[in-house]
Amino acid sequence: MDDLLQLTEKQFLSGYTLNKWFWQDILAYMRGTIDDELSFQNALLKRTIHHRLMEKFPVKLPYRTMFLKTLINKMEESNIEVCDEIYEAYCQLLGESGNPEFNCQDKHFRHFILDRGYISLRESTSIVSEGTTGLHAWQASMALAEWCLQHQETILKNQRILELGSGIGLTGLACILGTAGHALKGNNPGNKAIKEIQPHEARLLGDQNFQLSGSSVCSPLAYTFSDCHPSVLQLLCGNVRQNLMEDIEGSQLYLENLVNGGTFLDTSYGRTKVRVVNLLWQDLEAGAKEAVEMVGQVDIVIAADVVYDHSLFKPLIGSLKTLATKCENGILTKVVLACTKRNPETLKEFMDCLTTYGLLAHEDKPVQPKYFLYDPDPSVGIYLISMQQCE
Ligand SMILES: C[S@@+](CC[C@H](N)C(=O)[O-])C[C@H]1O[C@@H](n2cnc3c(N)ncnc32)[C@H](O)[C@@H]1O
Structure with missing residues (x-):
């Protein structure tokens, strides 16, 4: 039962x-x-x-x-x-x-159960609203989270990860929460069964008796969520705060910060440094100093469901090129893209475009879902992009 x-x-x-x-x-x-x-x-x-x-x-x-x-x-x-x-x-x-x-409520929640608790995401009730697709967690974000968690030793452990087009943050929260080891500390008066209430859930429900201490297992060194749409960034910040931080007030503050651009949230969870930044691919493509400096050093770039609009191919690929040239000690930045195979022509056009930029995509073996439930149709391909060797 x-x-x-x-x-x-x-x-x-x-x-x-x-x-x-x-x-x-x-x-x-x-x-x-x-x-x-x-x-x-x-x-x-x-x-x-x-x-x-x-x-x-x-x-x-x-x-x-x-x-x-x-x-x-x-x-x-x-x-x-x-x-x-x-x-x-x-x-x-x-x-x-x-x-x-x-x-009339335009937002609701979805909760994803991981071994160590829930990820709770606030998302828009419509899949496209306020002129963006980013206010909703897409199937590719789950497929990418699943793939990352199943390759955590090689993809996540000790890495500095930049996510492009994070939307409301499912992939990143899974990478951070799914790999952090937790120990409960502090009082637990009434001894409300720890087994019954998961730590994230306890915090979500405002139970002050639970505190987390992160002890690392395969957690990333740094995880930077990024997006460019004001409402998406606001929702993303709210979700990151709700799942990783104790204080969940203050979304207004983030809206104010939006006016100035840049970093909206800078915190840490266990040993992972966590940031949310306002990053437009066009700026990264152009090598804009503020964008490049804000991103900092990156080992892995990941993105889910960002290949859907031809007009974005050039800035997206240009961003990957910029990031590739930022390698430290000649170590290549790895890129992993999760693409939903809605339209084979769009995907082919993107792959052709990658080639013209001297980049190559290789589709990785699909993984059997273990953590997330998502529709198998249309399927999501996980592509590893080979970047040019640094000079
Ligand atoms: C289809 S949504 C995917 C969101 C999330 N990765 C997911 O799979 O649920 C595409 C995301 O890319 C972001 N995006 C689109 N164009 C962008 C650009 N030029 N620069 C930065 N982000 C962009 C959108 O704001 C949106 O959040």
Whole structure:
């Protein structure tokens, strides 16, 4: 039962599309457990709709409503008695859907479960809003996070990483949180089971009794998130603060900083130095002094879902060229791009463009998802870009 509940929780919190096999498993379990059918239904509610994160950090309202509606329909069709708590929860969600205060919300949360806790991301309810695609976590950001975590010894450990077009920060938060070792310290009055409450979650919920001390496993030396859109940077800063820092107030401060450009957030998590910077590829391409200095020394450049618009190919590739020439002691900057294969022609055009700049892309072997759930279709290719040798 616990495996099924764990999977349900993981899918529900991340807003993953629940397929017919998922529902078949749930119904099969319910049919086979007549004796504790009701306790399973209550446990299901506790791991989803009534999850302890839902009050402060709710997933999308239509997703929650659809989840319960489908559950009720499928149980009724299968003649399984639906407990009162499920009907009550559904009525409450219908009430919220009819309430303009809830209905007009333009942001919601998604939570991604890692071994050591959750990554909780605030994102836009529309995939394109305010003229940008960056206010939503794309499938490629999960595929890149997955690939990085599965290659952490070589890609993350002790590296100084620059992420281009970070969007709302899923990849970077996974690289930082997924590799940091934690020890809980300080008091834990009431001895609320440490096993029950994960440290990140405790902090998200404002539990002051939990403190983290990061002890490194494969964590990067430095991780720099970057983007160029003001609303994206604001949301990104909020997500970084919420997941890595204790104080989650002050997003207004970041908006003010935006006017001057540059670094918005400069902190550390465990042994990883973490920054959020306003970085326009066009500036890096042109070798603008402020942009180059702000970026500093970089060992690895990563980016997810940045190959979709022809007009951005030149500045993006130009940025990679600039970064390649910044090698220290002749060590090449490695580049890893996660590209969603939506349109083969766009991808081919990008690869051709790379060649004209003297760069070469090699697609790496796909990894089996272990940490993240994302749609396999369209697939995401992980490309390693070979940079020119430094003079
Ligand atoms: C499709 S989103 C991908 C976001 C994130 N990497 C993900 O996969 O969820 C593309 C991101 O690239 C950023 N971007 C687009 N053009 C850019 C430019 N010229 N300079 C810097 N960032 C740019 C956008 O603001 C946006 O956040």
